[in-house]
Amino acid sequence: MGKLFDVKMVFTNIPQILVYLPVTMELAISAMAASLVLGLLLAIIKEKKMPVLTPIVNLFISIIRGTPVLVQLYVTYFGIPMVQKYIAMQNGTTYNASAVPPILYAFVALAVNQSAYNAETFRSALQSVDRGQIEAATSLGMSGWQILTRITLPESFAVALPNLGNAFISLIKGTSLAFVCAVVDMTAAGKIIGGRTYRYFEVYVSLALIYWVITIVVEQAMKLIEKKMAIPDEVPVVQGSENATEVQRAAAV
């Protein structure tokens, strides 16, 4: 046995693990994107209190929020092939399990899971949009779709942004469970390295450092986006607009 804790190894592990960073980020970004669309859809169904669909959506959200994501990953991993087998049997064709890349199972499970949480975020953001602006848009003659896309959504997206940022960060960390679907992401790669070197502690410290740095980077990026989305504190100066600069000067005096 060598050293109790090999600090150097923590850092030499990192490049080997980072080879799988694209897998982790691909999974996190694609699942987030899908969960934004699906979550928004669910939120609109709930917000408009659509008949039939609303209770189904409520049940869906309740189940997703009431079960561990690890269990959801297993259910997806074993459930989707069963459905495919069933369909194949019905059609009399043969079913090839290896045709489905493992990352697809993880993508589906994580996207579906995240959409339930995003739905709640979007719904409270939609509710926060004041009725007055919607009535003003209505009385101009804007269509429901125009009001949604041009007034309600931009307004509620700005409100939802901090929560969505946090959701994205926890989703990135959630991808570390994707190994149960046989996906080789950073965590799975770490496990493999650990199995080879018998230095599990070092490799998990390496992983911790990597996830931590990613989180910090994403947090900073979210701050930038939030700042860009915010209504500016100062009156924006438009290039080539004499009036605007004059007003600014007058305001500064």
Add this chain to the structure above:
Amino acid sequence: MSEIEIKNLSKKFKENVVLDGINLSINKGDVIAVIGPSGTGKSTLLRCIDRLETPESGTIDLAGLHVDLSARGNHKAIRELHQRTGMVFQSWNLFQRKTALQNVMEGLITVKKLPKAEAEKIAREQLANVGLADRANHYPKHLSGGQQQRVAIARALAMQPELILFDEPTSALDPELVGEVLDTIRKAAQEGYTMLIVSHEMNFVRNVANRVLFLENGHIVEDGTPAEIFGHPKSPRLREFISKIDRLQAPEYSI
């Protein structure tokens, strides 16, 4: 024939009958003030005419357009009604995430489908008209209440509506800002816009309106020129209402 015809407009909230078979003919260029005690349904009347509220019964006729206001599902007719009428709200209701210019352009682009350059040209003209040419790039939060309301008026006028509804356009404003908004409305009235204005500013009503409606208990109790309404009120309720308002608006006597 009148330009705009409203017939048998009734609206109740649960058991509370707010409008009880209102009939109203409006001529082109009319500036009609609606007065009445608080809670008699002045806002509800305007909101039903603009179909922000769905009444139990009532129709509106504009040139070539007949709308059953109580019907549901007639989206096309309702949207045409929205396009041809305008509304200015007590609380301004500007789009918070859009600049003054974008607020005025919004309807021109989405509803009138004008090219952006043309919409911007019209919007700048309208902002200049309400004295806010230099505030085009300001967001609502950078504007005073009076300025926000003038942007809201510009937004409504830019659509060239056949009827503009004003619901207490100055009552959410600090007293020193009321004048600039009333001047803007007066100017629009002189330009020939047809208007229905709910207001408690009696001096303004006297000077600008050519017709005054006194609304009470769901009915138009009196309908006449400002001289008739303020000079010779017929019903005791109107007389009482006017004397109350006069007392409120003549602070020099109350000291």
